[in-house]
Amino acid sequence: MIQLYYSPGTACLAPHFLMEELGLPYELVLVDTSKKEHQQPAYLQLNPNGKIPLLIDGDLQLTESAAICMYLADQYPDSSKTNNFSPALGTPARAQLYQWMMYLTNTLQAELLTYFYPDRLSEDEACTAQVKAKAEQRVAQMLEYVDANLAKSKGAYLLGTQLSLADLFLFMLCRWTRGMQKPARAYPHIGPYLNVLLERPSIAKAFKMEGVEAPFY
Ligand SMILES: N[C@@H](CCC(=O)N[C@@H](CS)C(=O)NCC(=O)O)C(=O)O
CATH class of the missing domain: 3.40.30.10 (Glutaredoxin)
Structure with a gap:
């Protein structure tokens, strides 16, 4: 198993x-x-x-x-075929999935790691505080970008009408911003998007299994 x-x-x-x-x-x-x-x-x-x-x-x-x-x-593609979390190879939707996953991992997630672990970049306390503050500012710019893309999406999700693994990944990263001055939930399009995703039984069940309690994001 x-x-x-x-x-x-x-x-x-x-x-x-x-x-x-x-x-x-x-x-x-x-x-x-x-x-x-x-x-x-x-x-x-x-x-x-x-x-x-x-x-x-x-x-x-x-x-x-x-x-x-x-x-x-x-x-393990969805056997019920109600969702295709990874669009077919060679399609424009698959290319967009790659684009989002690269952006989310090497840009937003990387900056979040700097925010959470600034002490890995400097041993000087004042410098560490500055690194953390700068990381938060940069995360805010990235969330603006994500928000703008959700605004122009032709559906409720990053790839339009098709829920994909990129949405599940973004949900996780948005959760990690919940202690920031402007958390992901405060953005006009990301906020409602997170509310819709939280209604999915998969997300509620995973939180419950891990013992993670509200506020979720
Ligand atoms: N790029 C890795 C990051 C993994 C990562 O940094 N995980 C954290 C938990 S979110 C961890 O293991 N932290 C313990 C440590 O760095 O010592 C991934 O996405 O899987």
Whole structure:
């Protein structure tokens, strides 16, 4: 059975939402970061980077939240065919999915990591505070961009009328902004978009399983 190594509310969320959407059987394995289990030999043997999440599917050991989502959507397409979380190869929709996933991972998610871990960039306290503040400003610019794109989308989602794994990934990243001066929920198009996504049983169930409580974003 597929195993997802998780720590509540972290980068495991997007793969977790997706496994629920796809109706896959899976087991959640808690990595207790308060006990630094992610830095202990048993976990490092599975994921030498010591990061969460990790997916195990048979002989495959896969890290990187976005890669896990893209793998799952290709490997286990929605059997009910009510959703196509990853549009067909070679189509414009697939190209747009790539564009969004690259933007979300190497731009928005990367900046969020700077916001949460500014001490990794400087040991000087004043400098760390400045790095964090700048990261928050840059995240705000990125959320403006996302908001503008949702405004001109021809449907409720990033790819238009088609819900995709990029939406599940964006939902996770928006959650992480909830402590910012202008969180994602405060943007005119992102706010209602998050409200719609939260109504999906997959999202509510994943939060419940991980023990994550409201406010969700
Ligand atoms: N790019 C990675 C980031 C993984 C990551 O940084 N995970 C965090 C939790 S959200 C983590 O493991 N933090 C523990 C640490 O960095 O020591 C992904 O998306 O999977």
